[in-house]
Amino acid sequence: MASLISYLKFEEESKRKKLWKTGYELRDPNSRSETSWRSESEQRIYSTKLVDALRLVRRNPSTADKVSSFREIREAADRVLAVAAKGRTRWSRAILASQLRLRLANNMKHKRAKVTGCSRPKRLEKKRFSPTLQRKAGLLSRLVPGCRKVSFPNLLEEATDYIAALEMQVRAMTALTELVTGPPVDRLGSTSNSVHCRLCLPRSPPS
């Protein structure tokens, strides 16, 4: 339960902190420490939080049809991934911001005007890129959330982090589905199952 509470608190904070969008841009990006998406611990943390989030989703089966539940799970997975990034990367903030926007729009029950909050007049570095490169960079910027107007080097950095994070997401979700598909008969002796090891928590009191 502790992890769930801290996760929810973090979400609350992120809703209030509007300076993320502007404040972070001006900070020296070299000072940020990298999240190691490959570490076991990171994956464990993600899996735990994902399970918590999914449990919440399940508790409110308001709409039982397939599409919305798929949407909810995908959004929960992305949200937990973005939270795991701890707000250091642009794509994670963009994921959280867009989800919040959607939620607020739904709650207020009227269409918000198109939010152009990200379009600060940031002059792009005018390097002599060939049009092919420009086009491909444009494609890439559309794939990574929140990176449509970032400079080319920033885009590459974001993409690097995003790819590593996505890989971890895939690993964690694969392990999770394997778990749910085949709930193992009690294997009290063998703890060498790789699936179990990946999702195993360090010794913490059950919620």
Next chain:
Amino acid sequence: MSSRRSRSRQQTGSSRNITDEQIADLVSKLQQLIPEIRNRPSDTQVSASKVLQETCNYIRSLHREVDDLSDRLSDLLATTDTDSAQAAIIRSLLSQ
């Protein structure tokens, strides 16, 4: 990334001096992440455009995988009842 002192022609709003070397550095880092390019025998520099292209493809395929996985999860969680699924997860999370 130490060659930041040289003032490039254009200054961006966030005053970040961007050099070619930096970009090449980032591109090579990206290159290492993408399995398509990493597993290729040749170790020579792949063109930036190729790296970008493969990055886009890779991200798209990862997105598809996540979509597929969440689809399966939604099916699984819908069909199996709450208790047994959660029990299975909790059991395995707690067992070490």
